Amino acid sequence: MAREQIKVPFGYEPPAQTRKGTIFVFETFEDWTEADMQAFAAWAEEKKFVRAIFYPQHEETLRRMDIPSKAPYHARVKHLESLLKQTNSSVQLDLDTWEGKRKKYTPMDTSLHFLTDKSPGPYFLCLSDRYANLFVTYPSFKEWIKNLRLYINEQFHVPLHGRLTEYAQRWETVRFGNGA
Incomplete structure (x- = not known):
């Protein structure tokens, strides 16, 4: 089947994408x-994400x-489902329960591979400060920080x-949750 040709004026550039990834x-x-x-x-809408995947x-x-x-x-999961039903947002809010089906320990690296394989990029990861401190210590952190941008929620006020600091350009802190 032949492709249809489309004509565009000289110098045409497609409009810039206004929405980010997942x-x-x-x-x-x-x-x-x-x-x-x-x-x-509200924060996700402000950042113009297309989709947010909650991964308990x-x-x-x-x-x-x-x-x-x-x-x-x-x-x-039930608590999170009820929160998602009550939330209106232009960002697609989804819940992924894959880890619940596994019913065992799942390394963060495996979870991230699973999520990135089935979701459109670019990728962003939101973690609380205690999760971020653990993620930094994993051997796969160096590879993941190159593939995604990290948002650290200052939820527990942990240093x-x-x-x-080596990757200061690849992450930033945010404040939402727990009355913030």
């Missing part, structure tokens, strides 16, 4: 409120990362890992 949000989400979700949605992690993963979680995975 942001992945890794968190326990057990202490998020409706106000926190609204603040995140299984208890086994959180246990191996030494991150405390009082609520079980399925309860956190950031010194290794982040």
